[in-house]
Amino acid sequence: MILWRGIRISKKESEILEILYDFRCSTNELLRILIFGHLKSKPKGQKDNISRYTSSLRKKKLIQSESCYPYSRELIFYLTAKGVEFVKEHLNIDPNNKMAGFGREYYGEFDAKTLKPPLKNIEHTMMFLKFVAKNPNQIRHNLYAVKEYEYLRQDAYHSTIEKGKVRPDGEYLSENNRIYSIEIDTGSERTEALISKFNNYRRLFDEYRTKNKPLPWAGILFVCKPSTLTIENDRRIKSIFEAASKGLQSYCWLIPVIIINRTENKVNLKNLLLQQSDIITKLGITIPEKNNFPSSNVQQHTEIQKKEGNDDIDFLTKRFERDAELKKQQEKERILREAEEQQNKHKGFGWGGFYSKGKKL
Template sequence: MAIILNKRISDKDLLVLQFLFRMRGATAAQLVKGLNYPNTISSEKNMYKPLKKLGEIGLVDYQFIKLHTRNFYFLSEEGYNFMIRFMNLQPQHRGKGFYKDYGVFDFKLQRPPSQQHKHFLMQVDTFLEFEKIRDVKMPGIYFDYRDNRYCSKKFELISDSKEKKVWEELKPDGEVLIVREVVKKESGKAEVRKTKNIYSIEVDTGTERKVRLLNKFQQYKLYFDYLKKKKQPLPRGIIFVSNTKEREFGLEARWFTISNAFHEAVGEYSFQVNLIHETMDQINLGLHREILGSKIAAQAFKNIIPVLENSPDFKGLPLKYFSEELPYNGGMATTLVEIQEGKGVLFCYVRVDGFETLGWNELKHFLEFLSNEKTLNTHYSRIQKVVPVCLFLNKPSNMPDSNFFKGLPLLSLQDTILYNVSNNKWFTKDLDVIDKIPLIPISERLIGH
């Protein structure tokens, strides 16, 4: 047992202190999980020994949570200062939160809130899930997270007024960072390029009604306006994390409320920022999907396109990207199938996995472009119908409300095809299995109704 800053500290004591410094607070059960001890009653009981000792020497404090009939523990002010000295952090260093770049804050920010215990403990549970992902070695991928101390953002309100500047603040519960390294070969030389995506995290206890959700998303829109004005990248998504039990009780209704508030508040940014809702037991799967990113579509095309190219029954363009079509500024991938001379069906590939919005919004954005171009460009006049091909890994998303695609007559939602990328299986929108690739041969019914 070592003497550290005049305190007798064991290895286990130090692990507890480091964990509480990082998480701000936790129950004994969360400490057991976070320090990778066996998930047993005896492990939790054994955790009370270092907690009691650290409390007796003044480094740890606790608060009783009536709702959970248990204590949760956090560093005392003395314990916080002890860890700042032990970690050799400079007093004015705020840190980034990512890459273990920890900062020094006023103790009021370090100490967990005295109210809203349920929300705070759910936040700790969420971060524990993130740490599981971070600890897995993934070639070419860096994954990390940070809490709200680091990602609270003060920004200038964008307005036409020339009066005194007005400042706003966005306070997500946390942020996730996904960095991908891609090796590009140009002129015989390999160059490593990095792409970085940020996701805002919102821990959802299910208590916020639509008015409060609208206020939250309106604040996001103000922040997006600021980023757009400063020509800075938008976050890739906003991830709502809810309790696992919500999957059994009212998850669909909650998603309807959250997604409606999102679309109502953020406007055009819904075409660029993905709203995602995951329960605690599914957050790892959801983030794994985000880590894979464009590889999901790439794998789908690797499975699908060669079949089309090698089929004597297929007529059309196996794969066409609209990324360079002006004024459309998206990257829609499509397959054009010729049914009759001068008439065709356009299949649009969109990722709609679980509770997320971006795939449907990208499709809507593309259809608005196509409807305008169809009247101006004879190249598009042969497209008689647009059919979504929904790519998913875990569970396909529900169809949007019928009003979502109102005024877009080219779309045929009733013909929607689902494709499970993980097992190369096709389904109808009602989840009936389709034995063969449904893009060939195509029935003329797709033109006829």
């Protein structure tokens, strides 16, 4: 029992508060699985105990709840500002630790307002929590996963430096310590929105390779609703892979896009491309070009990786970084030359130069 600011908090209540900080929110059922799931006692009795703990924590104003209706009759719990204060005083908070959030050892620093989960799309949140239940020590929430970047945007008369962000729904740590981004897919996003999502990833990867930095993720995991359809007849797989081929373009040969919607077999676009699988043809997916990786034979590199026992994404990117950086610099110089020519051409018409938002090229 912990006495904190005159409030008695049991060990189990403290563990619940930690879980809510860990995953931003939870239901009684997920808490039951994470805390009592290893026991042989009846699930109903376990859940009744959890309900008593969450009820007590609400009375102490350390957590609050909202309904999961119409998705289910459950309540979803998250921390109040008071609950966040308790957690921060009793956990190892280290925002500079790159592995913070994995394994419930170190944590990032978040306030209650930021930590409050998005509850407008409750189905999306519940799918994330179900994935957490299967892999609790290998997942951290989306606030750890945000990556910012800059990219060059041009139209007929202007070239501007724009800022962008990639916001996955979380990150997954594999057994060999590689981090994958998580995209929870309810099936509601149309192909155009999926293409835009992959375009965003591509611009981020371009900047990382240009700056000679290892790519932030070893792959992209799409967690979809369960399906018993054959891969060839699964329209959602087709939509995601078609969007990836258009949005990621050549990165499809480098970055695994993995769909998880089956009990055993995961569908990996990169593997299908490297294996020249006829599934690609049956799905009717346009095979993306791989010309962005000069002097590369991705199939050959992948075989070398397997022989060396190392299939980390860094192994591949190091071979392409020098060529990619040179190509990117040449492209920037070409765009700037064209911009300067346009500027000179229109000087007589009052054109004042080519500006970005707050930046001049």
